[in-house]
Amino acid sequence: MTSHIQLDGISVDRDLHAFVNTEVLPETGVSPETFWTGVAGLVAEFGPKLRHALAQRDRLQTAIDNFLIGSSGTDMEIRTRFMREIGYVEETPAKFTVSTQNVDSEIGRVAGPQLVVPVNNARYALNAANARWGSLYDALYGTDALPQTPPFQMGESYNPLRGRIVVRRARLFLNETVPLLIGSHAEALSYYVQHGELHVKLECGRTSGLRHPTQFAGFNGPPGEPNTVLFDNRGLHIELRFDREHVVGKTDKAGIADIQIESALSTIMDCEDSVAAVDAQDKVQVYRNWLGLMRGTLTAQVPRNGRVSTRSLAPDRNYTTPNGAPLTLHGRSLMLVRTVGHHMFTDMVLDAEGQDAPEGVIDAAIVSAIGMHDLQRNGAFRNSRTGSIYLVRPKMHGSQEVALSDAIFAKVEDILSLPRNTLKMGIMDEERRTSCNLAGCIYSARERVFFINTGFLDRTGDEIHTCMKAGAVVRKGEMKTQPWIRAYEQRNVAIGLETGLMTGPRGHGQIGKGMWAMPDRMADMLEQKGAQLRAGASTAWVPSPTAATLHALHYHEVDVTAVQHEMTYHAPLPMEDLLSLPLAQGAHWSEEEIAAELDTNLQSILGYVVRWVDMGVGCSKVPDLNNVGLMEDRATLRISSQHVANWLMHGVVTQAQVEAALIRMARLVDEQNQDEPGYIPLATHQDGPAFMAARELVFDGARQPNGYTEEILHRRRREAKARHRRPEVAPSDVEFAAD
Numbered sequence: 001m002t003s004h005i006q007l008d009g010i011s012v013d014r015d016l017h018a019f020v021n022t023e024v025l026p027e028t029g030v031s032p033e034t035f036w037t038g039v040a041g042l043v044a045e046f047g048p049k050l051r052h053a054l055a056q057r058d059r060l061q062t063a064i065d066n067f068l069i070g071s072s073g074t075d076m077e078i079r080t081r082f083m084r085e086i087g088y089v090e091e092t093p094a095k096f097t098v099s100t101q102n103v104d105s106e107i108g109r110v111a112g113p114q115l116v117v118p119v120n121n122a123r124y125a126l127n128a129a130n131a132r133w134g135s136l137y138d139a140l141y142g143t144d145a146l147p148q149t150p151p152f153q154m155g156e157s158y159n160p161l162r163g164r165i166v167v168r169r170a171r172l173f174l175n176e177t178v179p180l181l182i183g184s185h186a187e188a189l190s191y192y193v194q195h196g197e198l199h200v201k202l203e204c205g206r207t208s209g210l211r212h213p214t215q216f217a218g219f220n221g222p223p224g225e226p227n228t229v230l231f232d233n234r235g236l237h238i239e240l241r242f243d244r245e246h247v248v249g250k251t252d253k254a255g256i257a258d259i260q261i262e263s264a265l266s267t268i269m270d271c272e273d274s275v276a277a278v279d280a281q282d283k284v285q286v287y288r289n290w291l292g293l294m295r296g297t298l299t300a301q302v303p304r305n306g307r308v309s310t311r312s313l314a315p316d317r318n319y320t321t322p323n324g325a326p327l328t329l330h331g332r333s334l335m336l337v338r339t340v341g342h343h344m345f346t347d348m349v350l351d352a353e354g355q356d357a358p359e360g361v362i363d364a365a366i367v368s369a370i371g372m373h374d375l376q377r378n379g380a381f382r383n384s385r386t387g388s389i390y391l392v393r394p395k396m397h398g399s400q401e402v403a404l405s406d407a408i409f410a411k412v413e414d415i416l417s418l419p420r421n422t423l424k425m426g427i428m429d430e431e432r433r434t435s436c437n438l439a440g441c442i443y444s445a446r447e448r449v450f451f452i453n454t455g456f457l458d459r460t461g462d463e464i465h466t467c468m469k470a471g472a473v474v475r476k477g478e479m480k481t482q483p484w485i486r487a488y489e490q491r492n493v494a495i496g497l498e499t500g501l502m503t504g505p506r507g508h509g510q511i512g513k514g515m516w517a518m519p520d521r522m523a524d525m526l527e528q529k530g531a532q533l534r535a536g537a538s539t540a541w542v543p544s545p546t547a548a549t550l551h552a553l554h555y556h557e558v559d560v561t562a563v564q565h566e567m568t569y570h571a572p573l574p575m576e577d578l579l580s581l582p583l584a585q586g587a588h589w590s591e592e593e594i595a596a597e598l599d600t601n602l603q604s605i606l607g608y609v610v611r612w613v614d615m616g617v618g619c620s621k622v623p624d625l626n627n628v629g630l631m632e633d634r635a636t637l638r639i640s641s642q643h644v645a646n647w648l649m650h651g652v653v654t655q656a657q658v659e660a661a662l663i664r665m666a667r668l669v670d671e672q673n674q675d676e677p678g679y680i681p682l683a684t685h686q687d688g689p690a691f692m693a694a695r696e697l698v699f700d701g702a703r704q705p706n707g708y709t710e711e712i713l714h715r716r717r718r719e720a721k722a723r724h725r726r727p728e729v730a731p732s733d734v735e736f737a738a739d
Ligand SMILES: CC(=O)SCCNC(=O)CCNC(=O)[C@H](O)C(C)(C)COP(=O)(O)OP(=O)(O)OC[C@H]1O[C@@H](n2cnc3c(N)ncnc32)[C@H](O)[C@@H]1OP(=O)(O)O
Pocket: 115, 116, 117, 118, 123, 124, 125, 127, 128, 270, 273, 274, 302, 455, 457, 458, 515, 519, 542, 543, 544, 545, 619, 620, 621, 630, 631, 632, 633, 635, 636
């Protein structure tokens, strides 16, 4: 631990203190004295309140455990009554609607993809911010969205046959989205602007306009031969780029070199589950990147093909409208920031008694102070044009915990002299107690809530943990077909619409849906992810910029506003459905099925944990047993570890089986990582912090509060960092035999 500076009522890590005073606060108008006195007040007030809230979580879980042990908890009516009696299910507030003001159009008015990125990875974070626009050609060419079989496969160099099917697919998209009055975009020879209208010369010799002329939004270059033409479909823009010299444009009848589409309307810069930040040093890196994004100064070196380029934030895009006026479109995703949850405490700040301070409180204060650079236009770019700072709050349990976040935000606004409700709150509906009390949760933040979002991965982990004592749960792959999850997703949308979170001209916020966790399976995503919009969502999470570009196609297909309008008549499914348990009653799994389930879970745990603990990587693409790369983060780890813990508790698997499978899967993970520089093999370092973390996560999993993984991960990562600093006890010195 580095040394701390004693301030009035708290002590603060020196590096953090210096970072805040010399990098964050200058030009905000907030003095270091005001800031740190404010933080001391926050810590003194909210430390005890948050500890009390965590104790309440534990009390409820203990009551549920005892109830489930005593009754097997299968009678719906009795269970629902019990959950109300203990205060797990709260009274629903009287009908209300949210009144959040000053939300940007990306949140309230236009439906589109939401990207998530670990903010401590500057290269990825910049890529994400710039993923507002993506090349449709690149996304189709570079993924499995189109067939990869010969002769259409990707190769070392450009394959013109693959290029042809890309162009055909993209023209189909144009015909469906911005159709011509006559003919097809596939027959276009040229596009030109005359008297404020777009004309398209066709192969047949005729000229067509657009079927909906108002979709023509702008252009660049000479009207008779524009360089770009811009379309607008439901607020989402599409840009045709013409260049008859370009490798693609010169083979295209109309000279189209690329089609760029608006992709990630918003991006969550994540300080939470995709990040491994265990001490002040790590946290300063997290905050510093957020600062660079808000000030527009962040850069990253990107090596490619033997050359290194510098990546920075993309500028806005300028066009001329059909009637000749200038038009500027945002060049970057609207940036939101996700803080850690209420259960996290950190020694980078200590309270008056020397106890760790609540990390979510420190996050709120620092990321908001950093957000002031955007509000005050201290950098070259603007993020929010409405003067808001968007904070996403994860893992809150029930309405009182949301009220705590609301109170923390209000205090931070006072410290920073920001107008009330400048800080907006995204509520992750990812804990069971929040799902049960969603209306109350929204009510607790009704003047600042800007989204509710079904974070289904954490939610599944919490589901397994809450019913840990009731019996063995279904296999992980079957979770998505369980009644609780259907009720969870449907109720979230129904309650969101009921409380006024629909997209529209005066929209207050979004209804979001969860992550696509198979970053390389884009064909499957194209097939399946549109369902989230048909179910009423106005945004849904994607793991990469390419996924954002392809998922954007769904928003052109599905009219979210119309879907939501139609759905406002649907009442939320009953609480009983939500409270049904994912138990595998009467399931008779074969030995092979049990072994396969165990291997799947342990391999994903080890594959993720080894990178987290030894390398400090918080989000990884881990190949599963079928070699499908899965996005693994702390929430997927929560599911896998709780699942193994549950099967252990109920005797589906034995400790010996788990021990043997851990070693088998460690060898597999080692093989998968053999080319990773600096990788420390798990199988030969079974007393190393990574392997030990994996063991603890399963063998002590049932005892982890709410099934969270952070305590074990953080402790083990700190141990690994300490070992790396002390080469005399480096893990490679304590090798185990492989067998
Ligand atoms: C339950 C939850 O909490 S979900 C939220 C947390 N999850 C996330 O944030 C997922 C974020 N996604 C990621 O971190 C990554 O996509 C991973 C780890 C899943 C896969 O990463 P990789 O294996 O490196 O991906 P891959 O090699 O296919 O692609 C790398 C390229 O894509 C870009 N990329 C990948 N993901 C992202 C992203 N989320 N944002 C921006 N760029 C990204 C990288 O910048 C890189 O491009 P570059 O070389 O031009 O810089």
